[in-house]
Amino acid sequence: MADDDDLIAGHLQELRRGTVVLACLTRLRIPDYGYALLEALDALGIQVDANTLYPLLRRLEKQGLLTSEWNTAESRPRKFYRTSPTGDALAATLSADWDRLTASLHRISEGELP
Amino acid sequence: MTTLTDRYVWAAVRTVPEPQRSGLEPEIRELIEESVRARIDAGDPVPAAESRALTELGDPERLAAAYVDRPLTLIGPRYYLDWWRLLRTVALIVVPISTAAVLVAQLLVSNDLGGAIAGAVSTALGVTVHLAFWITLVFVIIERTGTPGPGAAWSPDALPDVPDLSRRSRLPDLIASLVFLVLLAGVLLWQQFVPGVRDAAGGAVPVLDPKLWSFWIPWFLGLLAAEAVFAVVVYLRGWSWSLAVMNLGLNLAFAVPAVVLWIDGRLLNPGFPAAVGWDQGAPEAGGVIGAGIVATVLVIVTWDVVDGFLNARRASGAPVRRPALHNR
Structure with missing residues (x-):
């Protein structure tokens, strides 16, 4: 039984892996810092661990998909990320592909044959 | 700033190259502080919140590796x-x-x-x-x-040939084995009955000690016959693990007595070195020949045993899912 749970969890993780990137790029059109993004995604049912999300944001920044700025106005310094124009274009591409895959999966499950 | 967080931050940043540390430290600090704040907001008691948050973040070195894309495998x-x-x-x-x-x-x-x-x-x-x-x-x-x-880069040219396990592919092995065994038996008999070396009186001087005829030479001849039967069985049925083990037994039955006889000095005819002109006072000459023979026997026997097991593995690794191998 535990093996079944592990199996399902593993496949779910595989399926969701790329969607976190898409969610970040889409959500960060409005600038925000890591933990606020995490809580926003969590509220929408997109779960991601903090120790995964923070390195991911840094990697996306390195790839030029996000820009960042330290906000030191408040009591604790926070790094605010924002989607760059490149990141925006990638989000559009990923989103279109996601929609296409969803449509394809629906057609398969409805029994359509090529 | 509390000690636990400081220690965690240090444990993380010390594993990345110096120039990246100053950039990494405030990020990890923010991550920890926000995680702790979220736990306190959710109702965790203040002293425990930090420890729990750090536990959740996990091994600091792993976190740092994720930040700088350091591989966590020796060879990926x-x-x-x-x-x-x-x-x-x-x-x-x-x-x-x-x-x-x-x-x-x-x-x-x-x-x-x-x-x-x-x-x-x-x-x-x-x-x-x-x-x-x-x-x-x-x-x-x-x-x-x-x-x-x-x-x-990989290309289809690198594909290995499918092993040919048909009986016909084993025919060259059978012929080679039988020829080798017949030659060996011939040499054993020839050195006794048609010796190339004669003593001063014109009598024949065999290479091997004639006393071995009481038991060991018939034993070796019998083994050669058994090896011949074994070679035919391998030809007919193909290699298997049990045949490889039998091959090991046959080789041990041959090599162990041969080596023991040589060590005891009972292998060579005592009169042979003198008859071919080796200096009796220089045992190294006979020793070198003997050592060469024993080393050759050991190398051949080891190779034969290993080859038997390799063949057995190749044969047992040919499962039904490969139809190309069904033409036995």
Whole structure:
């Protein structure tokens, strides 16, 4: 039984892996810092661990998909990320592909044959 | 700032190169502080919140590695197969050659079979460890410095031939075995009855001690006959694990008495060295010949046994899912 749970969890993780990137790029059109993004995604049912999300944001920044700025106005310094124009274009591409895959999966499950 | 957080931050940033530390430290600090705040907001008691948040973040070195894309494998999937193939190929070539060379050299020098085998075994171990270490080290460096991209290109030309397990493919082996066995039996008989060496009185001088005819020469002749039957069985039925074990037994039955007889000095005809003009006072000459014979026997026997097991594995690894192998 535990093996079944592990199996399902593993496949779910595989399926969701790329969607976190898409969610970040889409959500960060409005600038925000890591933990606020995490809580926003969590509220929408997109779960991601903090120790995964923070390195991911840094990697996306390195790839030029996000820009960042330290906000030191408040009591604790926070790094605010924002989607760059490149990141925006990638989000559009990923989103279109996601929609296409969803449509394809629906057609398969409805029994359509090529 | 509390000590636990400071220690966590330090544990993380010390594992990344110096220039990246100043950039990384405030990020990890923010991550920890926000995680702690979220836990306190959710109702965790203040003292425990920090410890729990850090527990959730996990090993600081792993977190830092995720930040700087440091690989957490010694050799990743990109180079693993290249590493494994190179290691296997080099080990299969170098280890047997160096081991056999050490065995023969030590036998020639010392006549001490036990010492020679011990030297050969320690050489085999040492060479294997060295090969594995240095080849792995090179790949670990490539893994960490190599330019991104696929490893060595692969093409269908690299595909191995499907092993031919049909009976016909075993015919050359059968013929070679039978010819070899007949020749060996012929030599055993020839050295006794048609010797090329004669003593001063014109009498025949066999190479092997004639006293061995009481038991050991018939034993070896019987073994040769058994080997011939065995070769036919292998031809008819193909290799299997039980046949490989039987092959091991036959080889031991041949090699162990031969080596023991040589060590006891009962193998050669005592009159033979004198008859061919070897100086009686120089036992090294006979020793060198004997050592050469024993080393050759050991190398052939070892190879034959290993070959038997390799064939058995090849045959047992040919499962039903490969229809190309059904033409037995």
